[in-house]
Amino acid sequence: MLIPWQELKRSLLVSLWFVFLTFPIMVIKVDPIERVVQWRWDNMVFVAIGSFVVSLLVRVWFTQKERRRERLARSEAIERESLLQIILREPRYLYPLAAAVMVFALSFPFLFSTYQTNIMITALMYVMLGLGLNIVVGIAGLLDLGYVAFYAVGAYSYALLNLHFGLGFWTLLPVGALLAATFGVILGFPVLRLRGDYLAIVTLGFGEIIRLILENWNAFSQGPSGIANIPRPGFFGMALSLDQAISYLYYLMIGLVLITIFVVNRLQDSRLGRAWIALREDEIACQAMGIDKTKTKLTAFALGATWAGLVGVIFAAKTTFINPASFTFLESAIILSIVVLGGMGSIIGVIMGAFILILLPEYLRGLSEYRMLAFGAILVGMMIFRPQGFISTVRRTYHFEKKPNDE
Amino acid sequence: MTRPILQVNRLSMEFGGIRAMNQLDLDVNAGEIVALIGPNGAGKTTFFNCVTGIYDPTGGDILLNPHGRKSVRLNGLKPNKVTEQGLARTFQNIRLFSNMTVLENVMIGRHCRTSSFIVGAIFRPLSTRREERETVERSYEILEKVGLAGQVNEFAKNLPYGAQRRLEIGRALATEPFLLLLDEPAAGMNPQETSELDTLITRIRDEGHAILLIEHDMKLVMSLSDRIFVMDYGRKIADGTPEQVSSNPDVIKAYLGEDIDA
Numbered sequence: 001m002l003i004p005w006q007e008l009k010r011s012l013l014v015s016l017w018f019v020f021l022t023f024p025i026m027v028i029k030v031d032p033i034e035r036v037v038q039w040r041w042d043n044m045v046f047v048a049i050g051s052f053v054v055s056l057l058v059r060v061w062f063t064q065k066e067r068r069r070e071r072l073a074r075s076e077a078i079e080r081e082s083l084l085q086i087i088l089r090e091p092r093y094l095y096p097l098a099a100a101v102m103v104f105a106l107s108f109p110f111l112f113s114t115y116q117t118n119i120m121i122t123a124l125m126y127v128m129l130g131l132g133l134n135i136v137v138g139i140a141g142l143l144d145l146g147y148v149a150f151y152a153v154g155a156y157s158y159a160l161l162n163l164h165f166g167l168g169f170w171t172l173l174p175v176g177a178l179l180a181a182t183f184g185v186i187l188g189f190p191v192l193r194l195r196g197d198y199l200a201i202v203t204l205g206f207g208e209i210i211r212l213i214l215e216n217w218n219a220f221s222q223g224p225s226g227i228a229n230i231p232r233p234g235f236f237g238m239a240l241s242l243d244q245a246i247s248y249l250y251y252l253m254i255g256l257v258l259i260t261i262f263v264v265n266r267l268q269d270s271r272l273g274r275a276w277i278a279l280r281e282d283e284i285a286c287q288a289m290g291i292d293k294t295k296t297k298l299t300a301f302a303l304g305a306t307w308a309g310l311v312g313v314i315f316a317a318k319t320t321f322i323n324p325a326s327f328t329f330l331e332s333a334i335i336l337s338i339v340v341l342g343g344m345g346s347i348i349g350v351i352m353g354a355f356i357l358i359l360l361p362e363y364l365r366g367l368s369e370y371r372m373l374a375f376g377a378i379l380v381g382m383m384i385f386r387p388q389g390f391i392s393t394v395r396r397t398y399h400f401e402k403k404p405n406d407e
Numbered sequence: 408m409t410r411p412i413l414q415v416n417r418l419s420m421e422f423g424g425i426r427a428m429n430q431l432d433l434d435v436n437a438g439e440i441v442a443l444i445g446p447n448g449a450g451k452t453t454f455f456n457c458v459t460g461i462y463d464p465t466g467g468d469i470l471l472n473p474h475g476r477k478s479v480r481l482n483g484l485k486p487n488k489v490t491e492q493g494l495a496r497t498f499q500n501i502r503l504f505s506n507m508t509v510l511e512n513v514m515i516g517r518h519c520r521t522s523s524f525i526v527g528a529i530f531r532p533l534s535t536r537r538e539e540r541e542t543v544e545r546s547y548e549i550l551e552k553v554g555l556a557g558q559v560n561e562f563a564k565n566l567p568y569g570a571q572r573r574l575e576i577g578r579a580l581a582t583e584p585f586l587l588l589l590d591e592p593a594a595g596m597n598p599q600e601t602s603e604l605d606t607l608i609t610r611i612r613d614e615g616h617a618i619l620l621i622e623h624d625m626k627l628v629m630s631l632s633d634r635i636f637v638m639d640y641g642r643k644i645a646d647g648t649p650e651q652v653s654s655n656p657d658v659i660k661a662y663l664g665e666d667i668d669a
Contacts, residue, residue: 290519
């Protein structure tokens with residue numbers, strides 16, 4: 001028999017549980033005008049069949065995976081690389097693909113509406129945030145739950161310095177990044193000794209402190225009412241229409257994302273990047289091998305924060321209005337989900353994670369009130385099927401010429 | 408040239424009220440293999456941790472006298488500074504960077520002998536490229552030496568046990584130490600692996616590194632060491648050549664227990 005009886009029984013239980021769980025929202029409908037209760041029994045049948053089939057599919061998938069692993073252990077099958085990894089490794093697949101993506105990205109504002117472009121800008125901002133946090137969490141292994149603080153620092157440094165001193169976007173872009181990096185070091189110092197859960201709690205607190213300061217120190221940040229009329233980025237002093245300004249911002253983001261990818265890629269494969277990974281793997285051994293823990297951790301925090309600062313400035317310029325409500329813990333959680341969902345430490349993975357997490361809720365708007373439910377279901381499914389994220393990191397390989405007189 | 412390269416004077420380490428190490432004297436000369444032995448809990452690993460900067464000893468001096476340089480007092484230096492001074496170690500329970508490749512593990516060892524930083528990493532000027540190339544080449548040479556040249560791109564966690572031990576030694580060698588501290592290098596090895604290790608350690612010594620090792624495998628200790636120090640209850644109870652130590656009644660007592668005959 002293809003599916004054992006036990007599996008069927010378990011799936012049946014799962015479907016019964018789901019029927020019970022969704023009973024109040026799927027079956028009962030109260031009509032307040034007619035003052036009657038409608039019993040939609042047909043929905044119950046759909047839920048039962050649907051959850052039964054899905055549960056069965058998941059079980060079958062897991063048994064297959066288990067069998068594969070057993071075969072692997074008995075080394076009957078060779079470990080198969082995923083299609084994505086083959087594409088990423090082979091230049092003859094990768095380059096045309098990258099070119100196609102680039103052409104699509106560059107023609108995007110001409111092909112789609114301003115609304116779509118705007119969503120895309122947001123997605124690209126999260127790509128940068130994800131890649132920045134990836135340095136701290138994915139590569140250096142320091143769980144940072146207060147990343148949004150640096151994002152806020154960037155946004156407020158543009159808004160406030162522009163408000164008080166009239167400085168422009170291009171001057172303040174590096175300033176915002178630098179300020180965020182400084183805050184990264186400020187956060188880094190007290191948490192040097194902490195790891196894991198403890199570090200997570202302190203960084204979480206740090207994020208909340210920054211938000212609460214912005215919310216309550218009215219004289220400094222104008223409190224919860226926020227700062228309005230922040231100028232969009234200038235383009236050689238020309239006045240741009242709203243559509244043009246959005247396209248301009250879009251191309252700016254494309255440029256910045258490319259720079260980010262380039263920089264993070266180079267950092268990963270460098271003396272400093274290796275030190276970060278070593279720090280993640282084993283702190284004591286890392287120090288015993290002559291790596292300065294303090295310096296390495298602080299650079300990770302500072303470089304991670306830099307990207308948040310940059311994006312913060314862009315965020316302020318894009319929305320032209322900021323208030324502390326944009327920098328809640330939820331933001332940090334989303335950025336962290338991007339890194340985890342994409343696959344810790346993998347650049348392509350983080351990019352995919354950002355697009356999925358940011359674009360999915362937008363395009364699921366068609367599902368109206370079930371939007372967030374579907375979003376949650378997709379995330380849960382993701383973590384069941386690929387707990388290691390979309391793409392696991394591949395370390396660089398080296399090849400050496402074997403000397404002829406060897407052996 | 409009679410000055411020992413590592414000189415430990417009256418070293419003590421207390422944890423709260425517990426004295427894990429009591430007034431220990433020890434020295435290692437250049438080009439020597441010295442073993443530190445003793446029953447479990449005698450304080451051998453505590454000694455290693457004090458010397459390599461993981462603990463800050465509560466009393467005594469640790470002096471490193473590098474050849475042709477001023478001597479350095481190691482007390483209270485951070486582990487990475489100690490390594491920079493030319494003293495590298497391995498761990499009793501293997502501490503490799505398991506999700507890095509074999510080659511990268513050794514490249515980490517080159518960290519303290521190279522210098523490129525953020526700017527170098529991003530812009531890769533000529534100096535960084537040269538440094539990277541040298542790092543890779545030196546690391547590969549070391550892997551050839553410890554017999555792992557065939558597995559450069561393997562993840563460290565996928566290596567067999569004996570190979571992991573050898574990789575740890577290779578990683579320590581990459582920091583260019585003149586004194587190598589090995590904490591139970593033969594633990595859990597089969598006889599063949601142990602004899603390979605014997606050859607490897609002798610070869611490392613012949614290349615000019617002094618070695619201080621903690622080991623329980625007496626056959627290995629007796630065949631390798633020039634001198635042996637014996638510890639028990641945080642104290643040194645004997646030292647000397649293998650012959651002297653193995654006939655010392657205190658050592659026999661510490662290992663086998665006291666005679667009960669009256």
